[in-house]
Amino acid sequence: MDMNTFxxxxxDVSFDDKGVLKTFEPNYPxxxxxxxxVVDAIAAEEPNRRAMIWCDSDGNERVFTYGEMKYYSxxxxxxxxxxxxxxxxxxxxxxxxxxxxxxxxxxxxKIGAIVVPASFLPTKKDYVYRFESAGIKAVVCSSVxxxxxxxxxxxxxxxxxxxxFLVNKGQGxxxxxxxxxEEMEASSDKLDRMDTLATDPMLMYFxxxxxxxxxxxxxxxxxxxxxxxxxxxxxxxDPDGIHLTYSDTGWGKSxxxxxxxxxxxxxxxxxxxxxxxxxxxxxxxxEKYRITTFCAPPTIYRFFIKEGMExxxxxxxxxxxxxxxxxxxxxxxxxxxYTGLSLMEGFGQTESTLLTANLVGTTPKPGSMxxxxxxYHIDIVDExxxxxxxxxxxxxxVRTKGDHDVGVFVEYYRNPEKTYEAHHDGLYxxxxxxxxDEDGYLWYVGRTDDVIKASGYRIGPFEIExxxxxxxxxxECAVTGAPDPIRGTVVKxxxxxxxxxxxxPELVKELQDYVKKQTxxxxxxxxxEFVDELPKTISxxxxxxxxxxxxxxxx
Numbered sequence: 001m002d003m004n005t006f007x008x009x010x011x012d013v014s015f016d017d018k019g020v021l022k023t024f025e026p027n028y029p030x031x032x033x034x035x036x037x038v039v040d041a042i043a044a045e046e047p048n049r050r051a052m053i054w055c056d057s058d059g060n061e062r063v064f065t066y067g068e069m070k071y072y073s074x075x076x077x078x079x080x081x082x083x084x085x086x087x088x089x090x091x092x093x094x095x096x097x098x099x100x101x102x103x104x105x106x107x108x109x110k111i112g113a114i115v116v117p118a119s120f121l122p123t124k125k126d127y128v129y130r131f132e133s134a135g136i137k138a139v140v141c142s143s144v145x146x147x148x149x150x151x152x153x154x155x156x157x158x159x160x161x162x163x164x165f166l167v168n169k170g171q172g173x174x175x176x177x178x179x180x181x182e183e184m185e186a187s188s189d190k191l192d193r194m195d196t197l198a199t200d201p202m203l204m205y206f207x208x209x210x211x212x213x214x215x216x217x218x219x220x221x222x223x224x225x226x227x228x229x230x231x232x233x234x235x236x237x238d239p240d241g242i243h244l245t246y247s248d249t250g251w252g253k254s255x256x257x258x259x260x261x262x263x264x265x266x267x268x269x270x271x272x273x274x275x276x277x278x279x280x281x282x283x284x285x286x287e288k289y290r291i292t293t294f295c296a297p298p299t300i301y302r303f304f305i306k307e308g309m310e311x312x313x314x315x316x317x318x319x320x321x322x323x324x325x326x327x328x329x330x331x332x333x334x335x336x337x338y339t340g341l342s343l344m345e346g347f348g349q350t351e352s353t354l355l356t357a358n359l360v361g362t363t364p365k366p367g368s369m370x371x372x373x374x375x376y377h378i379d380i381v382d383e384x385x386x387x388x389x390x391x392x393x394x395x396x397x398v399r400t401k402g403d404h405d406v407g408v409f410v411e412y413y414r415n416p417e418k419t420y421e422a423h424h425d426g427l428y429x430x431x432x433x434x435x436x437d438e439d440g441y442l443w444y445v446g447r448t449d450d451v452i453k454a455s456g457y458r459i460g461p462f463e464i465e466x467x468x469x470x471x472x473x474x475x476e477c478a479v480t481g482a483p484d485p486i487r488g489t490v491v492k493x494x495x496x497x498x499x500x501x502x503x504x505p506e507l508v509k510e511l512q513d514y515v516k517k518q519t520x521x522x523x524x525x526x527x528x529e530f531v532d533e534l535p536k537t538i539s540x541x542x543x544x545x546x547x548x549x550x551x552x553x554x555x
Contacts, residue, residue, distance in 0.1 A: 001045040001319065003239035007228045010264070020361040021233045021250070024374040026225050026406045032198040035073060035110035036222040038264050038523030043070035049266060053242065053289060054099045056273040057281070065261075069106065071189050076100075076107035078187035080138070083163045083178075087196070090134045090204070094118045094141035094151070094250065097273040100180055101249045104140050109221075114195040116204045117252035120147050127154035128241075130206055131161065134216055134413065139285035140165040140180060148174055165256070191333060198222050199404075205252050205412055207350040217252075217350045218436040225352030226407025227375050229260025232344050234357045236319040238330045239266040241292035246282065246300055252350040253324065257380035267293075274383075279303040279362050283312045290316035297324035301331050301343065311501060319360075323347060326444040328466045330367040344370050347396075347444065351422070353407035354460040355398065356442050367466075369434070375407055380407030380436050385427055393435045393445050393458055398428040417537035433460065450544050454489045459523055461544070467518040468493060468525075471511060473501040478534050478542045480552040482527050493525035494547055503530040 003536055009030065014023045029037070047067030055061040057384060064072075085091060091113050095101040101117075108115045116134055120142065127150055130136065136158075143148050143166050155161050166177040173179065188450060198221045206214040235257065237243045245257020258269045263408040272285050286294065300324060313426030318338060323346045332343050346357035347369040356379060358370035372378035379387055380394040388394040400423070404410060408428055422429050433445040445451060452459040461479035468477045475496045482492035493511070501507065508528045515524040536547040 001042075003042075003046075003049075006266055007043070007232055007264050009041075010225050011228055012035070021229070021359055021374055024229060026222065026375075027197050028198060028222065028225055030198055031196060032221055033109060033193075033196050034221065034260060034264075035106045038224070038260075039066060039073065039106055040070050040218075042066040042266060044265070046266075050268045052099065052102065052269050052271060054273060055270045055285075055289075057275065064099065064102075066266075067313050069102065072103045072184070073106035074108065074191040075189045076103040077110045077186045077191050078189075079165075079184045080107060080113065082187060083183075085111065085113055085138050085163070087194070088114065088201070089137040090114045090116050091140065092116045092118050092130070092134075092136050094120055094139065094147055095167060095273050096120050096142050096275075097249055097529070098142055098167050099271065099273075100140070103184070105255075105259070109196075109202060110191065111194055111224060112200060113216075114201050114204055116206075117250050117254070118206065119248060121250075122150065124150050124153035124157075127151055128157050129156040129213065131155075134204060134206075135163055136157070138163045138165070142166075143168045143174065148177060160177070175290045196221060197279060201410065203255070205350050212308050215415060215418055218410045218413045220404075220410050222404075222406045223353070224255075224264065225332065226375060227256060227261035228264055229261070229357075229359075229375055230256055230346075230354045231265050231267070232249040233373075234323055234344065234354055235261070235293050235295055235361045236344075236360045237262055237265050237267040237293050238318070242268045242270050242289060243293045243317070244270040244272075244286065244291045244295070246294075246296040256348070258351075258421045283307060283309065283314070286314055286317065287312045292316055293319045293321075295321040295323070298322050298327045298331055299325065301335055302328075304499055305331065305334045305338070309335075314339055317341060320344070323369075326369070326462045326466065327367055329471060330470050331367040332364075347432075347442070349432075351409040351428070351430075352398070355430070355453055365437075365439075365441050368437075368443050370442065371440045372442075376405065377401070380434060380442075380443075381427070385431070388435075390436050390438050393433055393451075393460070395448055396430045396432045396434050396442070398430070400426055402426055407494060432496075447544075451482070452479070452489065452491055454481060454487065454491055454522075457522055459491060463519060464491065464493065464515060464523055464525065468495065468511065470518070471514050473497055473507060473511065476534060477526065478544055478547055480547045480551070484526070490526040491523060492527040492529065492547075492551065494531055494534065496532065497530055 010028045012025045013028050016022045043066040049066045051066045051069050052064040164177045165180040167180045203219045203223045205217045207217045231237045247253035262269050321344045322339045328344045344358040348354045358364040358372045377399040434442045464479045468474045475498045477495045481489040484490040512524050535543040
């Protein structure tokens with residue numbers, strides 16, 4: 001079995017004369033199911049191929065083969081079936097980085113249930129909203145912290161949860177919860193293929209945007225096929241290598257980098273199960289386990305650089321990618337200085353797979369999120385939906401081919417108005433703005449709601465935030481537009497300082513001058529406010545809308 005070409009069972013591809021992916025046409029059976037057609041197919045032909053290395057911060061370690069993943073997912077599927085979970089039921093997984101997440105998600109795919117991954121951070125109120133909105137029937141969660149307690153409180157207000165499974169990791173029984181391991185082990189490992197269609201609902205994420213309540217992003221069974229580009233042509237995974245994407249299982253980034261594309265390419269995913277992030281620990285894991293490909297948001301790379309990457313043996317790394325926020329060129333340059341590797345930036349959303357990227361074989365431009373991937377027809381448009389010229393800022397859209405494009409979400413579940421608002425007349429509106437240069441590379445500007453219109457200019461907050469983050473005084477920052485009685489709107493920077501700096505008028509002036517020197521003078525923040533924390537969503541996105549609302553109240 002050639003794992004370098006296994007993915008071609010589901011897509012037709014071609015390459016240009018430089019070996020860069022040129023075309024990517026999905027070609028899959030009508031009943032495509034990742035659980036059967038990828039996990040079980042590899043298990044049948046190469047049962048001993050390594051699928052996962054899992055370890056935790058207590059020193060525990062387990063290695064799983066594809067054969068074992070089939071075995072455990074089949075037993076888990078039968079466990080769910082025994083307890084009344086059936087096709088179309090919504091099941092929430094709150095499992096941090098426990099390996100039971102992979103048993104569960106593959107099992108639920110096999111029986112046709114809708115998987116709803118969730119963060120471990122929500123409170124009772126958040127769970128009630130999610131349970132009611134999605135119609136959750138079962139919950140599988142970790143007992144770490146107060147997760148089970150918050151779920152129990154929510155269930156006092158929502159009666160639809162019929163069964164609860166706890167991955168307790170030896171922490172004892174909890175009333176009202178079934179022990180996941182006991183129930184799974186008591187279940188049969190014999191599972192006949194169940195009837196599912198590629199167009200059936202499969203996966204749903206609550207997208208915690210920076211405004212309003214989270215929307216439910218629904219994907220069908222074709223979604224994993226779109227992530228072949230993610231793994232094969234962006235992450236550049238090796239069937240004999242070890243890939244690490246840094247993400248909790250509650251976020252879409254996890255299935256982007258720890259499941260669909262990676263296993264379709266037959267590689268090993270590495271999972272470090274920990275509760276508290278420390279850059280030194282993660283660097284040690286890369287060093288110890290000889291990770292070959294790595295993906296993380298730019299913030300993680302910034303932490304690596306500050307930690308002192310030169311003190312670790314990272315020679316096993318062959319490729320590195322980044323997404324989740326725009327990449328500061330300084331981070332790009334420093335990482336390359338230490339490792340010799342160019343960070344290959346990409347861009348996508350919970351609603352999609354990889355939209356644009358610096359694909360394997362291309363030459364990146366530091367700070368650019370690359371070119372459109374061949375799965376999508378990407379365009380930059382104005383407020384009327386008309387294409388703009390190179391160099392002009394507009395909204396990033398997908399010109400869709402029909403009712404549904406592989407990789408693009410099906411709908412915002414139970415919300416036809418929001419669905420139509422984002423996807424109508426042949427365009428999926430991402431809500432993100434960018435501009436395209438003459439070579440076809442895209443440069444991120446910001447969310448449509450975050451673009452600042454001041455002094456006759458359209459200013460993207462990221463460019464200013466990127467400059468400020470290079471100053472040693474700045475730990476975190478957010479740039480917004482603030483009301484001004486004379487100019488209408490001015491640029492404001494809300495900043496968390498590093499430990500060695502304290503607020504002062506002199507520091508304000510220093511930061512303003514720093515921005516003036518590094519970018520166009522009109523972009524400097526006329527208002528600088530120092531704070532102890534920034535408002536964020538549970539997924540860590542800065543809620544600029546809250547900062548703007550606070551300033552508008554003062555005006």
